[in-house]
Amino acid sequence: xxxxxxxxxxxxxTTETPNEKSAPRASVQSFFSRxxxxxxxxxxxxxxxxxxxxxxSHIVSLLWLAPIIALLVLNFEGHKIGASAWCPFGHCGxxxxxxxxxxxxxxxxxxxxxLLGALQFVSKALEVWFFMIASALVYDxxxxxxxxxxGLPVGYLLTHLEFGDVRNIFNPLLxxxxxxxxxxxxxxxxxxxxxxxxxxALLAALLMILxxxxxxxxxxxxxxxxxxxxxxxxxSQMYQGISVGEPPKGDNTLFGxxxxxxxxxxxxxxxxxxSSSMDQWVASAAASNVQSQQDFGSVSNTLxxxxxVTFMVNASIEDDFIVWVPNRQVLQDVSLDxxxxxxxxxxxxxxxxxxxxxxxxTEIDDNREVHCFGNWTSxxxxxxxxxxxxxxxxxxxxxxxxxxxxGKNDPYVGxxxxxxxxxxxxxxxxxxxxxxxxxxxxxxxxxxDTAPSCDWDTIFITxxxxxxxxxxxxxNLVLSFSLSNNSxxxxxxxxxxxxxxxxxxxxxxxxxxxxxxxxxPTAIVLSLVRxxxxxxxxxxxxxxxxxxxxxxxxxxxxxTSSNNMVDSHRPIAQEYSKVLTPAxxxxxxxxxxxxxxSDSSVQEFIFLxxxxxxxxxxxxxxxxxxATLSPPTSPxxxxxxxxxxxxPHLLRTWSTRHVWAYSVNSSHTSKLGVAVVCLGGLxxxxxLFLGVFLGKREHSPVxxxxxxxxxxxxGEFAGMKQRKGS
Numbered sequence: 001x002x003x004x005x006x007x008x009x010x011x012x013x014t015t016e017t018p019n020e021k022s023a024p025r026a027s028v029q030s031f032f033s034r035x036x037x038x039x040x041x042x043x044x045x046x047x048x049x050x051x052x053x054x055x056x057s058h059i060v061s062l063l064w065l066a067p068i069i070a071l072l073v074l075n076f077e078g079h080k081i082g083a084s085a086w087c088p089f090g091h092c093g094x095x096x097x098x099x100x101x102x103x104x105x106x107x108x109x110x111x112x113x114x115l116l117g118a119l120q121f122v123s124k125a126l127e128v129w130f131f132m133i134a135s136a137l138v139y140d141x142x143x144x145x146x147x148x149x150x151g152l153p154v155g156y157l158l159t160h161l162e163f164g165d166v167r168n169i170f171n172p173l174l175x176x177x178x179x180x181x182x183x184x185x186x187x188x189x190x191x192x193x194x195x196x197x198x199x200x201a202l203l204a205a206l207l208m209i210l211x212x213x214x215x216x217x218x219x220x221x222x223x224x225x226x227x228x229x230x231x232x233x234x235x236s237q238m239y240q241g242i243s244v245g246e247p248p249k250g251d252n253t254l255f256g257x258x259x260x261x262x263x264x265x266x267x268x269x270x271x272x273x274x275s276s277s278m279d280q281w282v283a284s285a286a287a288s289n290v291q292s293q294q295d296f297g298s299v300s301n302t303l304x305x306x307x308x309v310t311f312m313v314n315a316s317i318e319d320d321f322i323v324w325v326p327n328r329q330v331l332q333d334v335s336l337d338x339x340x341x342x343x344x345x346x347x348x349x350x351x352x353x354x355x356x357x358x359x360x361x362t363e364i365d366d367n368r369e370v371h372c373f374g375n376w377t378s379x380x381x382x383x384x385x386x387x388x389x390x391x392x393x394x395x396x397x398x399x400x401x402x403x404x405x406x407g408k409n410d411p412y413v414g415x416x417x418x419x420x421x422x423x424x425x426x427x428x429x430x431x432x433x434x435x436x437x438x439x440x441x442x443x444x445x446x447x448x449d450t451a452p453s454c455d456w457d458t459i460f461i462t463x464x465x466x467x468x469x470x471x472x473x474x475x476n477l478v479l480s481f482s483l484s485n486n487s488x489x490x491x492x493x494x495x496x497x498x499x500x501x502x503x504x505x506x507x508x509x510x511x512x513x514x515x516x517x518x519x520x521p522t523a524i525v526l527s528l529v530r531x532x533x534x535x536x537x538x539x540x541x542x543x544x545x546x547x548x549x550x551x552x553x554x555x556x557x558x559x560t561s562s563n564n565m566v567d568s569h570r571p572i573a574q575e576y577s578k579v580l581t582p583a584x585x586x587x588x589x590x591x592x593x594x595x596x597x598s599d600s601s602v603q604e605f606i607f608l609x610x611x612x613x614x615x616x617x618x619x620x621x622x623x624x625x626x627a628t629l630s631p632p633t634s635p636x637x638x639x640x641x642x643x644x645x646x647x648p649h650l651l652r653t654w655s656t657r658h659v660w661a662y663s664v665n666s667s668h669t670s671k672l673g674v675a676v677v678c679l680g681g682l683x684x685x686x687x688l689f690l691g692v693f694l695g696k697r698e699h700s701p702v703x704x705x706x707x708x709x710x711x712x713x714x715g716e717f718a719g720m721k722q723r724k725g726s
Contacts, residue, residue, distance in 0.1 A: 217676030239649035265557030307335035367394030389425035552616035
């Protein structure tokens, strides 16, 4: 005879049977109150656990919230520990610049390893702790559902014991037991009972999954991570202006120069401090250009130094290849406050274009001249033009010029000296020499006979030809280099003829980038300051006085001075003397179908000019004052998001450090960990609610088993399907 019984999950309480109109109700509590079949009280009768045990279990559950809340506070506040994960009382004992830096780093690394390992055990303890709470919650839910109409399958009473095994989620009996089977009573077939039991199975499954995720969830929050953290942003200075549009002046403008020297134009006072920097910069650029001629070679950026830090120019390809130059005054401030490693401050950038061609000078009167360079072109235009700019204080008091010599007749150099002329002009004008209709008034007036009678103001305020950007028409600085010892422009040759001159013009911009000094052990060797976030503060070009070029070359402004030249023994003089003529020849031989800058000599000359002009821009001084924040009660320490377009000149300093810290935003897994522990907290509160308002005294599984054995059947199971054929 088949002795098997179906199903395994059976109800422990029913109210009706198919054969009886009203069957006795058997509740869970009745198992512990009935006597044996002999009518006597059994000695093995089980008693529920005491109320104190019930209260203690809830206290233990609530205590789990204490470390969880502490972890959430640490992570949401972004608590910073320090250079090591083990920093008792905030002291890590790290010193990257000390003599025992390596030994200290090894010790801190060992402490980090030990602490992180110990915190793994902490996360495991929190996981086990939660499993105890979750299993108790499942038991409480089982008891509540068992006391309801229709009872609860017997197998569900043991769900909390199998709670730690996730495989039970895939047990078919867990999901099929809520549904009625053949021989089920009317109450067991009720839809509400089916939904209720299915809800219990679903809650049990979700708690199993939540318990499995609690370990990694708490581990993510318990374990600190290495993060880059900003110190408070100090906003104590307000940018007021930059003195690039006027000659150098003042006692503290250039190191080694006093106000008397600068007022007299004796810019050779910069020789002791900056001549070697200039020579080293251009010599390195020339050496890099030579190395780039090898197979797979390329030109690398070169370094210059200011105080204890080094820097390099930063080319911004996104902004029409603007070359940004760090300001030496800012670098001096960075050197003085070495540990405020990041600051926002000013920087000058420029776009430059160098050409070869003819040059003429049209004299209007003693204080007004028009200088024109032929064969001018740019990356932004598609044709060749003649560029004319007005010179002389008669046009504008700001229009000025200067000149100096680079090298002299010397067997060591082997070439004649080069004359460098630099002019600033407020307005420039362009015309196409092959097109008579291109600015005809300008072409007609470029004669000494007709020039005095022309309306030059109208000529120069006329918009430039289409295709030429407007920023190339205003505030021009032109630096030209002769190939002989003749310092005068050719005034007798027609415009269409060639003369042996290089001329370069640059458009300057002002920016407020971030100066960054990386002091990590791998980068501190160079003490390199980099620029980040370079973009023009305004599309309008910045005016520059030609005397800054003289200061960069350490040449006096007085043409009769013996220091109005760059000595032929200086590397920069040798490089210019060596490259000017072959670069001019290569550029003049270009047929226009190829980029002449691809030639070695032309490329080297471009680099010489780039670093020479960068030296001048790096020396420009700026002024600032105390920051005035609005409202006046604003704190001195502000966050980056507080800097808006309404405070564009606010200068701030801070440092970014690699530290051990807690943070919710450090990773996506941190957010997942927060979600997991928050759900765990809701489980604790749910169990407290059930225990206070709906809970009964708990019974152990052994107690329930013994009580079930002692129970006398009174027809609760009548009408249920038994073995087949019986």
